[in-house]
Amino acid sequence: MKKIWILAIALIASLALAACGGGNAEETDGDTVKVKIGVNGADGAQWPILQEKAAKEGIEIELIEFADYTLPNNALAQGDIDLNAFQHIAFLGQYVTESGNDIVPIGSTMFAPMGLYSEKVSDVSELKEGDKIAIPDDPSNQARALLLLESAGLITLADDFGMFGDPSKIAENKLNLEILPMTAQQTPRVLPDVAASVINNGVAGQAGFSPKEDAIFVEDETDENVHPYVNIIAARGEDKDNETYKRIAxxxxxxxxxxxxxxxxxxxxxxxxxxxxxxxxxxxELKK
Structure with a gap:
């Protein structure tokens, strides 16, 4: 009888340990591993393709959709999901700095380039002394816009510009361009009134613009300055080298x-x- 009780207690303990697995990838039937990925939009055309590819290798991907950008990282940190794919490196860096949670990038996904648009000139070389340039005024996109203007050869930024630098960190402005920060949604609307406007990808799309076809200058995805704005697949730090997760990436x-x-x-x-x-x-670099 004593042996039966010992076996029963051992069985209960093993079941409890299994239940504590939380969001860790789990085996389903046979050798199939189930992986929960947190996303902000599960209707992207890439997801069914990725799910089909993974299934052929014994990986069942379940997409967990979140309506709020603040939720997928918390869910990942708490173990409710295994990975997330909704943010760029800069967003994750800010989250980790503020929360202290150990979440890391394990793979890159897509990049949505920011562009410089104009109704008055067709090339940055045509910009003149004192021209007005509109840029978004939120800290992350404002800094990114100024980095774009530097890449275009229009300004030079101070060495201590950082991730959230503003126009006060412009070290050289040969054309004395007038930089006009404004809400991101306003940047396409003021095109008739400025020489050019830096418009982020999402707002440009809503305004009917394509970076590839309409911008007079666009971010180069090979430039290290834009790496913080590349979207990623993120995992908990302890899972950084997980082979299944790396394979999904x-x-x-x-x-x-x-x-x-x-x-x-x-x-x-x-x-x-x-x-x-x-x-x-x-x-x-973002955590310094």
């Missing part, structure tokens, strides 16, 4: 998914493949 980079992303975003977004070393470098 690899599958995301395949050609048919790249084509699906381009078509789904009307060429507004492109797949970018950063190495783990590049991801780590960009991420660590």
């Amino acid at each position: 690899e599958l995301y980079q395949e050609e048919d998914i790249a084509e699906a992303v381009k078509e789904d975003t009307n060429d507004g977004s492109i797949l970018v493949e950063l190495s783990q070393e590049e991801l780590d470098k960009a991420f660590e």
Whole structure:
């Protein structure tokens, strides 16, 4: 009788330990592993393709949709999901700094380039002394817009510009351009009144613009300055080297998914493949 009780207690303990697995990837039937990925939009054309690819390798991907940008990282940290794919490196860096939670990038996904648009000139070389340039005024996009203007050769930024630098950090402005920060939604609306406007990808799309076709200058995805704005697949720090999760990140980079992303975003977004070393470098820079 004593042996039966010992066996029963052992069985209960083992079941309790299994139940504590939370959001960790779990085996379903046979060798299939189930992975929960938190997203902000599960209707992207890339997801069914990724799910099908993963299924062929014994990985069942379940998409968990969140309506609020603040939720997927908390859910990941708490173990309710295994991965998330909704944010760029800069967003994650800010979250980790503020929360102290150990979440890291394990793969890159897409990049939505910011562009410089104009109704008055067709090339940045045509901009003149004193021209007005509109930029978004929220800290992250304002800094990104100024980095774009520097890449275009229009200004030079101070060495201590950082991730949230503003126009006060412009070290050189040869054309004495008048930089006009404003809400992101206003940047396309003021095009008749300014020489050019820096418009982020989402707002440009809503205004009917394509970075590839309409911008007079656009971010270069190979420029290290834009790495913080590359979207990622994120995992808990303890799962950084999980082979199943890394394989999902690899599958995301395949050609048919790249084509699906381009078509789904009307060429507004492109797949970018950063190495783990590049991801780590960009991420660590943000936490300094």
